[in-house]
Amino acid sequence: MSTIEIARLDAETAPLVARRLADELALGDGARDRDRALPHDQVRSYAAAGLGALTVPLEFGGPALPAATVAEVFRLVSWGDPNVGQVPHSHFVFLNQLRLNGTREQQQRIYSEVRAGALVANAQSEFGTRHGRDIRTTLTPAREEGEWLLNGEKFYCTGSLFADYLAVLARREADGPLTVAWVRTETPGVEIIDDWDAVGQRTTGSGTVRLADVSVAEEWVTPFAVTFEKPTTYGAFAQLLHAAIDAGIARRALDEASEFVCTKSRPYADAVALAGVEAAVQDPLVVHAFGEMELAVRSAEALLAEAARRVDEADADLTAESAAEASLAVAAARASTAKVSVDVSSRLLEVSGTRAALAATNLDRHWRNARTHTLHDPAAWKVQHLGRWAVDGTPPPRHGQI
The missing domain is CATH 2.40.110.10 (Butyryl-CoA Dehydrogenase, subunit A, domain 2)
Incomplete structure (x- = not known):
């Protein structure tokens, strides 16, 4: 894809491109996980679609899209395959590092390659x-x-x-x-x-x-080292993208649970005898469980959207206070999406029944993905920093994990 086409992505078109890619990824993510088939073609498709250049500044020919758009792209792609969703995480984090600390010559050199499809890893x-x-x-x-x-x-x-x-x-x-x-x-x-x-x-x-x-x-x-000598959203932006990955995992797990219960699960005998149901999806206990999961996922998605808004607001008017608010909002989103992704991917098996636990379904991959990714940094420390702020107004530390 040419750099001109990449520059056309904006806050409306980038999520549309990401959604199309996510639909394609979802067709094969289970098989790639089972066989540990590395997604070289899928990552190339990501880069070729211009998604790796979303944050390249306008002065270097990029669209300079806000954190909210980047987070939504991450959430959508991670719905399709969180492995592909996580691969470019460090790419965006270090492009942000380049924006903050690189010389103009360094920026020109690397941004131009990114616009042509190059990817950065940590x-x-x-x-x-x-x-x-x-x-x-x-x-x-x-x-x-x-x-x-x-x-x-x-x-x-x-x-x-x-x-x-x-x-x-x-x-x-x-x-x-x-x-x-x-x-x-x-x-x-x-x-x-x-x-x-x-x-x-x-x-x-x-x-x-x-x-x-x-x-x-x-x-x-x-x-x-100079990154954290003054107020910054560097850590908040990095953690926002992690939260978006978890949110994508949670939504996909819920969608897969719904599809399985509607098409494959049998009703429990007591539900048939006592509630008169004819299908598992009619079981009031199953429906209630889905309501709880939908509530949890929606809450996590709302916190993610609020956190993204706070990061963008801080970037527009960066002060010690706005940077702290962004970090705290992201901490709340990160703690929520981490918990919800693990909980919902676990309850997927609970509501779907024993058949869902068969290795052939590979539905456990959602829990395995959530559990592994959420270990990146402890959610408990996000809650700790939120508590310190709530108790005595202690601002969060400046580093790359909050």
Whole structure:
């Protein structure tokens, strides 16, 4: 797809494109999960449709669409296949990082490639460190002036198997400030390993990246530590997209439950004898359960929409107060969508009956996907920050998880 076509996407057309893609994804997501068939073609379709360029600024030829539109695209695509929905998460997060901290030359270079369909994946987290934000990967000076050598090993590198670029979180020297090294995936010294074997989100390509004396020019390094020195929606935007993925999983699980009960489930014997029903879908207990699930999903979707609105409002008038409000609204949405996606995908089996638990249905994938994705960062800490705000007005911290 040409860059002109990509630029035509707007707040109305982008969700329509996402919905069409989601319908296509839904035709094969169960088989891809069962066989762990990596969605290379599906990710290419995502990029070719221009969905990866939604946030490219106007001055660089993009549509600069708001967070609300991006979140809705994520929700829709994740309804079709949350694996494909999660693959571009870091792509958008680090394009935002580029917008905040990149030079004009860096922005021009990467945004132009994104408009042509390039995708970015993250290489952030590491095994064996004290916590998830403890980074040991380093950039050390090379012999040539203005060149660096990048060394380290990363895990949870979602999207790396499909990406053109890796955004690598690294320190200048062993104890220097955090930076982002933008590295093309075919660069010598980069090894991307397909070793992600989680119970859910099985095809996100979230495995290991090894970096051995990877040559990085200074013009491909952007600062990271400065991101949180002033009010920002960086973390809120990142978490908003995670919440949208969970919301998509929840809605799809509910839709699949409805389809199964209407077409395959048998009524319980007591429902036939005592309530006079002829089909499982007429069982008043089943109907009540669906009402509870619909209420939960609608509530989560409403919190997601409100959070997206708050992020856009903060971006339009960024202050310490507006950034905090955006983070808190996103925290509420994230906590809600995480719980609802796990609960509804579990109740799918409860309302559908024993037949739904057969391996051939693969309906358990919705719970596995929800349970795996919601482990990304603890929902309990979202609630904790909401509580601190409610009790004494303590604002949430500035980092990428809220």
